[in-house]
Amino acid sequence: MRVVIGPDKFKGSLSAMQAAEAIARGFRRSRPEWECQLVPMADGGEGTVDAFLASGAQRCSVRVRGPLGDPVEAIYARNGDLAVIEMSAASGLALLPKERYDPLHATTYGTGELLTSAAAAGARRCIVGIGGSATVDAGTGMLRALGVRFLDASGSEIDHGMPDYERLASIDVRGFNNRVTEMKIAVASDVDNPLTGEHGAARVFGPQKGASTRDVEMLDRVITHIADVAAATLGKDLRDMPGAGAAGGLGFALAAFLHARIERGALLVGKARGLDEALRGAGLCATGEGSIDAQTLEGKTVEGVAEMAKAAGVKLVAFGGRVEPETAKALAARGVETVEISTGLALDVALRRAAELLEQHAATWASLQS
Numbered sequence: 001m002r003v004v005i006g007p008d009k010f011k012g013s014l015s016a017m018q019a020a021e022a023i024a025r026g027f028r029r030s031r032p033e034w035e036c037q038l039v040p041m042a043d044g045g046e047g048t049v050d051a052f053l054a055s056g057a058q059r060c061s062v063r064v065r066g067p068l069g070d071p072v073e074a075i076y077a078r079n080g081d082l083a084v085i086e087m088s089a090a091s092g093l094a095l096l097p098k099e100r101y102d103p104l105h106a107t108t109y110g111t112g113e114l115l116t117s118a119a120a121a122g123a124r125r126c127i128v129g130i131g132g133s134a135t136v137d138a139g140t141g142m143l144r145a146l147g148v149r150f151l152d153a154s155g156s157e158i159d160h161g162m163p164d165y166e167r168l169a170s171i172d173v174r175g176f177n178n179r180v181t182e183m184k185i186a187v188a189s190d191v192d193n194p195l196t197g198e199h200g201a202a203r204v205f206g207p208q209k210g211a212s213t214r215d216v217e218m219l220d221r222v223i224t225h226i227a228d229v230a231a232a233t234l235g236k237d238l239r240d241m242p243g244a245g246a247a248g249g250l251g252f253a254l255a256a257f258l259h260a261r262i263e264r265g266a267l268l269v270g271k272a273r274g275l276d277e278a279l280r281g282a283g284l285c286a287t288g289e290g291s292i293d294a295q296t297l298e299g300k301t302v303e304g305v306a307e308m309a310k311a312a313g314v315k316l317v318a319f320g321g322r323v324e325p326e327t328a329k330a331l332a333a334r335g336v337e338t339v340e341i342s343t344g345l346a347l348d349v350a351l352r353r354a355a356e357l358l359e360q361h362a363a364t365w366a367s368l369q370s
Helices: 016-030 048-053 109-120 140-145 162-167 201-209 213-234 246-258 265-273 275-279 294-298 301-312 325-332 347-352 354-367
Strands: 002-005 035-038 058-065 071-079 082-086 125-129 149-151 170-172 184-189 261-264 284-292 316-323 336-340
Touching: 002 016, 002 275, 016 035, 016 048, 016 284, 016 354, 048 071, 048 082, 048 125, 048 265, 058 109, 071 109, 082 109, 109 125, 109 140, 125 265, 140 149, 140 246, 162 213, 170 213, 184 246, 184 265, 201 213, 201 246, 213 246, 246 261, 261 265, 265 275, 265 301, 275 301, 284 294, 284 301, 284 325, 294 301, 294 325, 301 316, 316 325, 316 347, 316 354, 325 336, 347 354
Parallel strands: 002 035, 002 284, 082 125, 125 184, 184 261, 284 316, 316 336
Antiparallel strands: 058 071, 071 082, 149 170
């Protein structure tokens, strides 16, 4: 029997490839006749680039501006004409200590530099994972890095933080980087928030990035104004599109100015990684992630793999460092069996022994299959 193994990373302990290898070792211990095909997975967030690198994509390193302008080394993956970028590598919250969180001035400029580098290197397609951002700039930083100019009524350029965008009068797109605009861009996102309003970028995600109540009101007002000017410039208004509010509004900028498609991250990555093709004719699929919980059901890797496995008519088992009972019930109703590998263990012990535990539970589970 051919078995497809496509887990996400087990955060804090195993990369997606390490998790896949541990499951494969366990299966082979009990079922040496099983042929294991490893397809490390991700959902567009942290670990997406690593999943592609683990399967042979080229590692590319670029020095770009971090969220507050400090230089950072950002890594992306190249596989033929496809580039895979995580915006968090250039504009992520994890790049800042908590005392430096600054959503009024954090910028996606470095993400634009990553896109520029990928296009200059010959990429014609690009997946952009947009989880973990430090920004609420509606993608203005990224657009400035691509040659777009934001001007006030006097024609002066605006580039000093979100409060200045209240003076925005026009957007000049004549200097747009043509190589980037010609790329086919797909955005991997697991949120469907609009750009503005009660469920928008500022109100939902701003506080996580350090925004006070007053900051949130100002940011939502300014982003609304940016959307108004963008609509007048482009002749279309995408502020209410699901996912426009992802990464502080970066989803909006990518869709409105670069014609990007916003897709569920796990399904997008799965298709790009060839998981759908691997599942054809397979007898079993195994996936997993560190915590199988309520968020799993909101588009994380396990749910995405489950959807693809069901479409292919392939049985699925999901291993988790921990598995919440209610989530296990919900997945069982969809035909997905779950296995918790750290029952009764302290977190530090479970993290340290993750590979051993995953292999052991995979072996035990496989031994019970008829």
